[in-house]
Amino acid sequence: MTQPTVRAVTVGEGLAVLIAAPGPLADSAVFDRGAGGAEANVAGVLTQLGVPTGWISRVGDDGFGRYLVGHLTARGIDTSAVTVDALRPTAVYVKERGSGSGRPDDLPASASRMLYYRTGSAASALSPADLDTPLIEGAELIHFTGITTALSPSATELTDALLTLPRAGRLISFDLNYRPALWAQRADVAADILARHLAGSDVVFLGADEAEEVFGTGDADRLRVMFPRPRHLIVKNDKHSVTGFLGADRLEVPALTLEVTERIGAGDAFAGGYLAALLQGRPHEQLLRFGHLCAAAALTGAGDTAELPPLATLESLAGASAAEWAAMHYRPGLRIPENVAS
Numbered sequence: 001m002t003q004p005t006v007r008a009v010t011v012g013e014g015l016a017v018l019i020a021a022p023g024p025l026a027d028s029a030v031f032d033r034g035a036g037g038a039e040a041n042v043a044g045v046l047t048q049l050g051v052p053t054g055w056i057s058r059v060g061d062d063g064f065g066r067y068l069v070g071h072l073t074a075r076g077i078d079t080s081a082v083t084v085d086a087l088r089p090t091a092v093y094v095k096e097r098g099s100g101s102g103r104p105d106d107l108p109a110s111a112s113r114m115l116y117y118r119t120g121s122a123a124s125a126l127s128p129a130d131l132d133t134p135l136i137e138g139a140e141l142i143h144f145t146g147i148t149t150a151l152s153p154s155a156t157e158l159t160d161a162l163l164t165l166p167r168a169g170r171l172i173s174f175d176l177n178y179r180p181a182l183w184a185q186r187a188d189v190a191a192d193i194l195a196r197h198l199a200g201s202d203v204v205f206l207g208a209d210e211a212e213e214v215f216g217t218g219d220a221d222r223l224r225v226m227f228p229r230p231r232h233l234i235v236k237n238d239k240h241s242v243t244g245f246l247g248a249d250r251l252e253v254p255a256l257t258l259e260v261t262e263r264i265g266a267g268d269a270f271a272g273g274y275l276a277a278l279l280q281g282r283p284h285e286q287l288l289r290f291g292h293l294c295a296a297a298a299l300t301g302a303g304d305t306a307e308l309p310p311l312a313t314l315e316s317l318a319g320a321s322a323a324e325w326a327a328m329h330y331r332p333g334l335r336i337p338e339n340v341a342s
Contacts, residue, residue: 005052005138006052006053006054006078006135006138006139007051007052007053007138007139007140007141007279008043008046008051008052008053008054008139008140008141008142008143008275008279009053009054009055009056009081009135009136009139009141009142009143010039010040010042010043010046010053010054010055010056010142010143010144011039011055011056011057011126011130011131011142011143011144011148011158011159011162012037012038012039012040012056012057012123012126012144012145012147012148013037013038013039013057013058013091013118013121013123013124013126013147013148013151014035014036014037014039014040014055014057014059014068014072014090014091014123015035015036015037015068015090015091015092015093015116015118016033016034016035016036016064016065016067016068016090016091016092016093017033017034017035017036017092017093017094017095018031018032018033018034018092018093018094018095019031019032019033019034019094019095019097020094020095020096020097021097022097022098022099022109023097023098023099023101023106024101024103024105024106025094025096025105025115026105031094033067034095035067035068035071035072035305036093036264036265036305037057037091038145038147038148038175038177038267038268039055039057039143039144039145039148040055040057040068040072040077040305041265041268041269041272041305041306042143042175042268042271042272042275043055043072043077043272044072044075044077044272044305044306045268045269045271045272045273045276045294045305045306045308046272046275046276047075047076047077048075048306048307048308049272049273049276049277049280049290049294049308049311049314050276050280050311051275051276051279051280052076052078053076053077053078054077054078054079054080054081054135054139055072055077055078055079055081055082056081056082056130056131056133056135056136057082057083057123057126057130058082058083058084058085058088058122058123058125058126058130059082059083059084059085059090059122059123060084060085060088060089060090060121060122061084061085061086062089062090064089064090064092065084065089065090065122068090069082075305078135080133080135081130081133081135083122083130084122085122085125088120088121088122088124088125089120089121089122090121090122091116091117091118091121091122091123092116092117092118093114093115093116093117093118094114094115094117095112095113095114095115095264096112096113096114096115097111097112098110098111098112110260110261110262112262112263112264114264116181118151121151123148123151123155124151124152124154124155125152125154126148126151126152126154126155126158127154127155127157127158128157128158128161130158131158131161131162131165136165139170140169140170140171140279141170141171141172141173141203141275141278141279142162142165142170142171142172142173143172143173143174143175143203143271143275144159144162144173144174144175145174145175145176145177146174146175146176146177146178146179146194146197147177147179147182149193149194149197150179150182150183150186150190151182153186156193159197160196163196163197163200163201167202171202171203171278172200172201172202172203173201173202173203173204173205173271173275174197174198174201174203174204174205175204175205175206175267175268175271176194176198176204176205176206176207176210176211176214177210177267178190178194178210178213178214180213190214191214191215194214195214195215195227198227198230199227199229199230200229201230202230202231202232203230203231203232203234203274203275203278204227204230204232204233204234205234205236205267205270205271205274206223206234206235206236207235207236207267208220208235208236208237208238209238211223211235218235218237218238220235220237220243220245220252221250223235224245224250231246231247232244232245232246232278232287233245234274234288234291236267236270237252240254240255241253241254241255242255242270242288242291242292244284244287244288246284246287249284251284251285251288253285253288253289253292253325254325254326255292255295255296256292256293256296256325256328256329256330257328257329257330258296258299258300258329258330258331259300259331260299260300261299261300261301262298262299262301263299264298265298265305265306266295266298266299266306267295268298268305268306269291269294269295269297269298269305269306270291270292270294270295271291272294272306273290273291273292273293273294273295273314274287274288274290274291276290277290277291277318282318286318286319289317289318289325290314290318293308293309293314293317293318293330294306294308294314296330297309297330297332300330300331300332301332
């Protein structure tokens with residue numbers, strides 16, 4: 001059977017993940033294996049929500065690269081545009097997890113920290129040539145992040161090229177995802193490059209804290225004045241809510257009550273939920289609620305890619321009244337509560 005044409009494409013680095021046992025990293029004798037990377041995580045959410053999605057990247061000609069491509073393919077993501085680089089390795093990161101032992105080399109219980117090994121990775125060689133693929137031709141949405149453009153000057157050439165692609169109804173989506181360590185060699189131009197990408201995109205996600213660091217303000221209304229062009233501007237506030245601008249329409253939607261298992265991947269899950277709802281033609285408030293629901297699934301799970309409830313459950317929860325939404329307590333395995341209208 002011919003694979004359906006993708007509706008969305010994400011562009012960026014994927015990483016093999018080595019997940020340590022809880023406790024000091026020096027004591028972890030074995031590691032679980034996983035897959036990560038911002039754009040790969042978003043692709044995983046889009047696919048789960050019924051949006052056929054492809055991923056453009058580069059991996060090394062090594063076991064980690066083969067694992068990563070196989071893992072994403074098994075999740076239904078089109079990896080036909082992934083290039084295997086014979087000269088550079090697949091990026092890796094180690095996820096250190098705390099046990100709360102109180103030792104100086106341990107993290108608090110449920111806390112985690114990422115140690116990246118990506119310098120000179122295959123994905124750092126991304127360039128505009130990687131966009132020469134039929135995968136892009138029919139895509140209604142292309143998503144990338146500030147991590148991708150930070151990888152190298154050639155990767156910035158790629159992301160700049162994305163912004164010049166013919167739109168013709170196609171949306172370009174950008175998540176700021178500011179990582180200072182990745183910009184260490186180009187710190188003097190980071191803000192200009194990231195501002196250019198925000199201004200040139202149709203859908204933009206950014207956290208108030210990272211916006212404060214890059215642009216000098218985390219205030220949603222001031223950011224809207226600074227970046228009036230993106231039709232969708234989504235600011236994740238420090239005060240447990242998200243402010244979403246859709247043209248002149250402004251909405252603030254609170255996050256759900258939940259117990260955090262791990263924070264890694266929550267922002268990617270939010271973006272994936274929002275973008276899927278956007279492609280499905282849902283109203284503004286539901287775009288933000290789908291984002292929150294997918295982020296909640298990531299926050300209450302253990303992997304980088306959120307494992308979502310069934311779409312019917314998400315649709316019902318997103319359609320709750322304001323009072324029901326405010327009272328909702330998200331838990332893994334959450335199903336449609338009786339007091340939420342379908």
